[in-house]
Amino acid sequence: MKRIGEHAVVLGASISGLLAARVLSEAFDRVTVVERDQLPDGQRTQRRGVPQGRHAHGLLSKGAKIFEELFPGILDDFVAGGAPVIDGPAELRMRLGGHLLCMDGEYADLSRTYQPSRPHLESRLRARIGALSRIKVIDQCQVTGLRTTSDNGTVTGVGVRYEGSGSEDVIPADLVVDATGRSGRTTKWLVEMGYEPPAEERIDVDIMYTSRYLRPAPGSMGREKVVIIGHAPGSPKGAEFLEEEDGRWVLTLIGYRDHHPPTDPAGWIEFARPLVPDHVFAAIRDAEPLSEISAHRFPASVRRRYEKLTRFPRRLVVVGDAISSFNPIYAQGMTVASLQAMALRDSLSGDLDQVAQRFFRKAAKPIGVAWRMATGSDLALPQIEGPRPLPVRLINSYMDKVLAAAETDMVVAEKFLKVQYLLEPPTTLCTPSTMRRVLAAHRRRRSSAPAPTH
């Protein structure tokens, strides 16, 4: 790729920051990543800036594919470090909307999925970034603000404060990329600089995530390596029980507003009982606890519409959760960050002053797909407030039939998973052949006994 600048600075060394740095290194001589936390050496070490690292954290197949494209061999790195691989339906128990996806048979072409813990995934990503000579990561360095030309029209660098230093330094840059996450401060900086902030879309979900690491007795989970129980009509709750490295599992129990899980150990385990099947509950109840219970409250899915702004400073880009932060139960964040990295890569040619406009426009498409999937599914719950125009109601009604068909029809289950994993667009569930299968299953169900609910 042709060079378009000398120095790019990325704010934040989490997933979207590191992926952005990787693609920027193709178009800039140097890339500096600035991170507030002290970045750990260990594969399992948590850090303050990523509290979500203590909870179930899935990498969707589309994200895994992009990781592999940007860092060939990284999926093998995950496995070499102990991450489980999910090879077929028998290893995945997924119940969504009250429907248990078919676990018999094989997928025709859905490839394996990878399950590194979040700290392991980040540590492998940092190792790959560390091997790229154009990229330098500076940790324990807090970004304090932007530096601009006197008319605030062009960003020229960032103000930073190194840990233990009382004074501020400036890092000059030809392009600044804000990857500081959901609470990223670009919106505030824009207002201070005399710009309109982006319009914000928001769906309040008030989700509570509570998690604990467990070591179940060997063999107690049979072949299952992933158990995902989503919300269902009348049950705004969920559970995820995932195997990670070294026989360690993470159990995350989730509840929407008024249904938050308790955090005392006995009450917490009881919360799981009605959600999971008996053998999973027994494995959880009898497992050795390896940590305390961590809690994380997630108030709302938020999408900032940067692509709609008509005035925006030149040479500033915003990526990742700082643009769109999704209800985490759909596990989309890291994959949408990787789709944004590809959109950024596609925007790094031509005039440097136009990179942001090109990027926001290109990124809006994958963000929009993920946003409509996540918010549409949340709006299936009556307690979630938000607009439910006819298309949302029709899609939710059809999705319920798709999931019902996926209980017994492996073809439909696989098609559904490909959409869920962001490999295929949702429209692939509406082809004539899929609709025929869905309606045939619907007719069969109406004339037979109900399927098992666990």
Ligand SMILES: Cc1cc2nc3c(=O)[nH]c(=O)nc-3n(C[C@H](O)[C@H](O)[C@H](O)COP(=O)(O)OP(=O)(O)OC[C@H]3O[C@@H](n4cnc5c(N)ncnc54)[C@H](O)[C@@H]3O)c2cc1C
């Ligand atoms: C409870 C929970 C569970 C989740 N589960 C999943 C899942 O299963 N699958 C999935 O794909 N996604 C999941 N996500 C979302 C996912 O974690 C994020 O989408 C992903 O980390 C990308 O976010 P990011 O890199 O943009 O920001 P973040 O991960 O929030 O990182 C921001 C970085 O910026 C740094 N920073 C912040 N301010 C400054 C500053 N002033 N100066 C310097 N550095 C700064 C922070 O320390 C941090 O390193 C979950 C999120 C939550 C909250």
